[in-house]
Amino acid sequence: MSLTLRKMLHNFNALAELGNEINSTHDFDEVVRASLHMLLGTLAIPRGAIARYSRAPRQLKIVAAKGLQKAIGQKISVAPEDVAPLVRHAEPLQLQAEQNGLSAFVGRNLEVFKRLRAHTSVPMVARGELVGMILLSEKFTREAYSEDDIALINTIARHIAIAFYNHRLMVSLRRKAEENQRLYREMHATYRDTVKAFGAAIDLKDAYTSGHSERVGRYSEAIAREMGVSGRELDHITVAGYLHDIGKITVDRSIINNPRPLTDREFKELNKHAATGYEILSHIRHPWDEIAFMAKCHHEKVDGTGYPQGLSGEAIPLGARVVTLADSFDAMMTDRPYRARLPLERALADLYRNTGTQFCASVVVAFCRLLLKEITGATRERVFLTAIGIKFDRPAVVATLSEMILELEP
Amino acid sequence: MTVDIQMRLVEGVAVLYPGPYLNQLRGESIERCCQELLSSGVRRMVINFAETELINSIGISILLGVIEAVNEARGMLVLSNLGQSNRELFEMLGLLAHVRIASSEEAALLTLNGERQGAAI
Numbered sequence: 001m002s003l004t005l006r007k008m009l010h011n012f013n014a015l016a017e018l019g020n021e022i023n024s025t026h027d028f029d030e031v032v033r034a035s036l037h038m039l040l041g042t043l044a045i046p047r048g049a050i051a052r053y054s055r056a057p058r059q060l061k062i063v064a065a066k067g068l069q070k071a072i073g074q075k076i077s078v079a080p081e082d083v084a085p086l087v088r089h090a091e092p093l094q095l096q097a098e099q100n101g102l103s104a105f106v107g108r109n110l111e112v113f114k115r116l117r118a119h120t121s122v123p124m125v126a127r128g129e130l131v132g133m134i135l136l137s138e139k140f141t142r143e144a145y146s147e148d149d150i151a152l153i154n155t156i157a158r159h160i161a162i163a164f165y166n167h168r169l170m171v172s173l174r175r176k177a178e179e180n181q182r183l184y185r186e187m188h189a190t191y192r193d194t195v196k197a198f199g200a201a202i203d204l205k206d207a208y209t210s211g212h213s214e215r216v217g218r219y220s221e222a223i224a225r226e227m228g229v230s231g232r233e234l235d236h237i238t239v240a241g242y243l244h245d246i247g248k249i250t251v252d253r254s255i256i257n258n259p260r261p262l263t264d265r266e267f268k269e270l271n272k273h274a275a276t277g278y279e280i281l282s283h284i285r286h287p288w289d290e291i292a293f294m295a296k297c298h299h300e301k302v303d304g305t306g307y308p309q310g311l312s313g314e315a316i317p318l319g320a321r322v323v324t325l326a327d328s329f330d331a332m333m334t335d336r337p338y339r340a341r342l343p344l345e346r347a348l349a350d351l352y353r354n355t356g357t358q359f360c361a362s363v364v365v366a367f368c369r370l371l372l373k374e375i376t377g378a379t380r381e382r383v384f385l386t387a388i389g390i391k392f393d394r395p396a397v398v399a400t401l402s403e404m405i406l407e408l409e410p
Numbered sequence: 411m412t413v414d415i416q417m418r419l420v421e422g423v424a425v426l427y428p429g430p431y432l433n434q435l436r437g438e439s440i441e442r443c444c445q446e447l448l449s450s451g452v453r454r455m456v457i458n459f460a461e462t463e464l465i466n467s468i469g470i471s472i473l474l475g476v477i478e479a480v481n482e483a484r485g486m487l488v489l490s491n492l493g494q495s496n497r498e499l500f501e502m503l504g505l506l507a508h509v510r511i512a513s514s515e516e517a518a519l520l521t522l523n524g525e526r527q528g529a530a531i
Contacts, residue, residue: 042470
């Protein structure tokens with residue numbers, strides 16, 4: 001085989017290796033370092049470096065080096081007027097020689113080039129943009145670079161330049177995606193805060209139910225999560241919990257705060273709040289229609305005797321069944337104008353007695369599991385314990401909850 | 411990730427065996443091994459390529475670094491048992507005139523011991 005053919009095969013092989021490396025899933029800094037090694041090894045060049053170009057500050061910074069100590073991080077200054085000639089002459093430049101329009105650039109950085117023992121520089125350009133520079137020492141044999149060498153260096157430089165360009169695009173896209181995620185998180189937090197503020201505003205109407213909407217929101221979220229609900233559905237159930245009583249803003253304050261038994265007329269007026277809440281919430285566009293329907297159904301009962309529509313079983317959305325339980329539990333655990341708060345043991349007995357008629361069994365089971373975990377310290381969450389306090393017969397409650405789970409779990 | 415490079419000391423000369431493929435992984439292991447040898451005062455080395463079927467461009471690049479490091483430490487390095495394709499590679503890169511080559515490990519050891527004796531005289 002002739003030497004020319006061997007050299008050609010050698011160069012092809014180098015380009016194939018470079019292609020594999022650039023397309024690999026290795027860390028980008030490692031790709032750059034390996035690419036430099038390939039270039040140097042292919043032409044038997046003992047020392048070299050690759051610098052990445054940045055616009056702000058305008059400079060070339062060494063990101064990979066071979067055969068040079070303390071080269072990484074060194075900077076090559078680039079003046080605004082250097083950029084165009086560097087892009088124009090994107091091919092090997094002998095740094096000692098007078099360059100086309102680049103003598104100022106070379107002169108300004110002569111000390112750095114000497115320190116880096118750079119003999120030749122190759123600006124790396126992709127899509128008309130300067131993306132970096134390769135610095136090369138003399139060949140190991142001290143021979144001058146041949147025309148074939150220069151052609152190969154140009155080809156390899158173009159490949160590395162495209163890899164740099166694509167990497168920069170990827171980094172930019174990743175930053176934009178991260179920024180969008182951050183904005184989304186901020187918007188979501190604002191949205192949740194707004195919903196909570198609405199909940200607090202609803203509760204202001206009722207002197208006895210301060211914090212009720214917020215607690216129902218938190219309870220609903222915890223129960224639904226315990227049932228394996230996640231993502232947007234969990235979010236909707238939580239919001240429905242916070243806003244389930246929004247219809248009460250249209251009910252007369254004297255009815256809501258009435259300490260005496262309500263008259264039929266007053267009951268009818270009060271019971272309108274579920275449907276009124278739906279009217280208010282359903283005007284907000286999707287996905288609020290689901291939330292509106294959950295809020296509307298929070299007084300429905302699984303046996304079909306609730307209001308406003310008398311829905312039963314699974315015709316009542318899961319979120320509404322969760323909110324119903326959270327709402328009732330909080331009502332039992334807080335003082336009302338017509339009665340004092342119930343002891344926890346009594347509230348659990350009421351829940352058990354009404355499971356299958358008012359409450360959905362699987363929701364009750366999830367609630368019991370969660371409360372049991374909090375009481376026994378199996379979780380560090382304090383969703384219910386914060387509200388119910390510590391005044392209860394712990395062993396008895398633990399036994400009751402365990403029995404309820406055993407009894408009601410399908 | 412690193413690979414272990416086989417090495418033995420023969421009368422103060424380190425003989426290294428790069429294995430079947432001198433690539434980045436094995437090259438870096440050889441480079442590290444040579445640096446440790448130089449730090450510990452071993453200045454004469456042989457790299458035996460008898461088992462080495464292929465040397466890629468990164469392997470060459472790292473090998474050049476090793477040759478330079480040994481030269482800078484005023485040491486001596488001999489490459490031995492180069493197969494035909496590896497010999498052609500070195501020839502094509504113009505390296506044959508710049509590195510010591512021996513046909514066998516024994517010949518390489520003789521070269522190095524001869525030079526030491528010569529230096530002692």
